[in-house]
Amino acid sequence: MKILLDLFITFAKMGAVTFGGGYAMLPILQREIVENKKWGTDEELADYYAIGQCTPGVIAVNVATFIGRKTAGNLGGVVATLGVVFPSLMIIVLLAGVIQAYSSLEWVKHAFAGVRVCVCVLIFNAVIKLFSKAIIDRRTMGIYLLVLAGSVFLNLSPVLFVVMAGLAGVILKVWVK
Amino acid sequence: MMMLYAKLFWEFFQTGLFAVGGGMATLPFLYSISDRTGWFTHEQLADMIAVSESTPGAIGVNMATYSGYITAGLPGAVISTAGLITPSIIVILLVAAFLNAFHENRYVVGAFYGLRPASSAMITAAGLILARVVFFFGDFSGGNVNVKAVILAGLLLVFTHTIAFTRKLHPVIWIAFSAAVGIVFEF
Known part of the structure; x- marks a missing residue:
């Protein structure tokens, strides 16, 4: 205890x-x-x-x-x-x-509008960091571009992309090589 | 109300189970929840990221707590957080039983070979959704560019990448800086 x-x-x-x-x-x-x-x-x-x-x-x-x-x-x-x-x-x-x-106050709205710009930059920086570790060859680049296009243009659940990418990884790495 | 709690738990359970690669990886799932349920808006999501980065604790946990609170008050905050961490606990307790065999297993290595680029891509897409609102007033093709926002973003990029002294500063500094700029220049 x-x-x-x-x-x-x-x-x-x-x-x-x-x-x-x-x-x-x-x-x-x-x-x-x-x-x-x-x-x-x-x-x-x-x-x-x-x-x-x-x-x-x-x-x-x-x-x-x-x-x-x-x-x-x-x-x-x-x-x-x-x-x-x-x-x-x-x-x-x-x-x-x-x-x-306090979210309805005018200056609080301005503050958060400024903060959102910063959040964009923070996400961008997080992506750069992940990208260098995740995209290590042509195949991973292919997966990146496919999932990016799918996320932007198709209204599908992220769960689907995760499952398919995991499967693709196993197929490419274990069975095809 | 019970239905909402159950749905909240289930949505965050899925997020905890499928979000791979740390805090920001939960972002695409939160956007998806926002689109399907209307529990919170895209703007609220952006604010959540800022608050989660500026407060102690894991970013993924903070964002789950925040969105649960907005959706269903204090019980919502507890339930969404519980939903997010339950799969982690189960998976880790299972994995701990056969520790070394796990991260050397070729199927696990293979799956993560595919999962990492997918996770990066989904976070990129979430960033693009936010960028459209922040820099183009919600419409890429409209031709309206938010000049103030672009200038601030340019400054932040310089600070976080090129200047040796400012590059190491914690994100909370840039969030506070951007809030001040937003107030002074009426964003």
Whole structure:
């Protein structure tokens, strides 16, 4: 019981201080998990990140589940994950309430119009970063262009693109070569 | 109300299960939810990204919480977040049982060979939808260009790519900067 509480509090603390999630969390995980709590090693963290990238979902959540499970079984995995999302939940709900209350003010509208331009640039930057890791040859370029055209011109669910791209990857990499 | 909660959970469960490649990868799914359900608008989505980048925590989780809150208040926020993380928990608990075999498995490697470019493409498409609203007033072919927005975007690109000092700054700085520019120059 004590270890579960410890897991929840430790991961909640990390969730509250990490901006940007995922990779931004790595140095904090190294300090808290490896050095302070000794729940895992640097090598294990590296493995968890590698697997977090090969599994669906949010990387910070995946890593929390891994460490929680290793420390206190399946229940530990669930508790650590709840801990890491708990601060987000509180902060976002508070902020969303405030933003909704003031969203009709003229200057707030101007501020968000400016912010949207910034969001465009942030998405563009995120794409550039992903692109260099994902598009590594002609075939991956082909998948990129096909899915891009499909997303822009066809009104289909992203789920469909994900399933087809995963299948295409297996066919190209395992069976055709 | 129960129906809405169940639908909310299911939509975010699918997002958590199929969004591959971190926070921004949930974006195409959120656009799809917005188009099909009308729970939130494209503009609200853009605001959510800004808030999610400027607050602590994983971006994917923040966006799920925010959209759940807009759709159905506090219970909505909890339910959408639970929906998003449930598949992760299940998948990781399963994968943890046969750890090393998993990320060396050739089928897994093959699937991600195809999934990564697809994820990049879908995020690109989501960015284009937003760019149309921000830079062209919602219509690429209309010929109306939002000059103020283009200038601000150009500045931000220079700051985040070419100048060594500003390149390393956290996105929250640029979000705050853009909000200030938006207020001063009445965007």
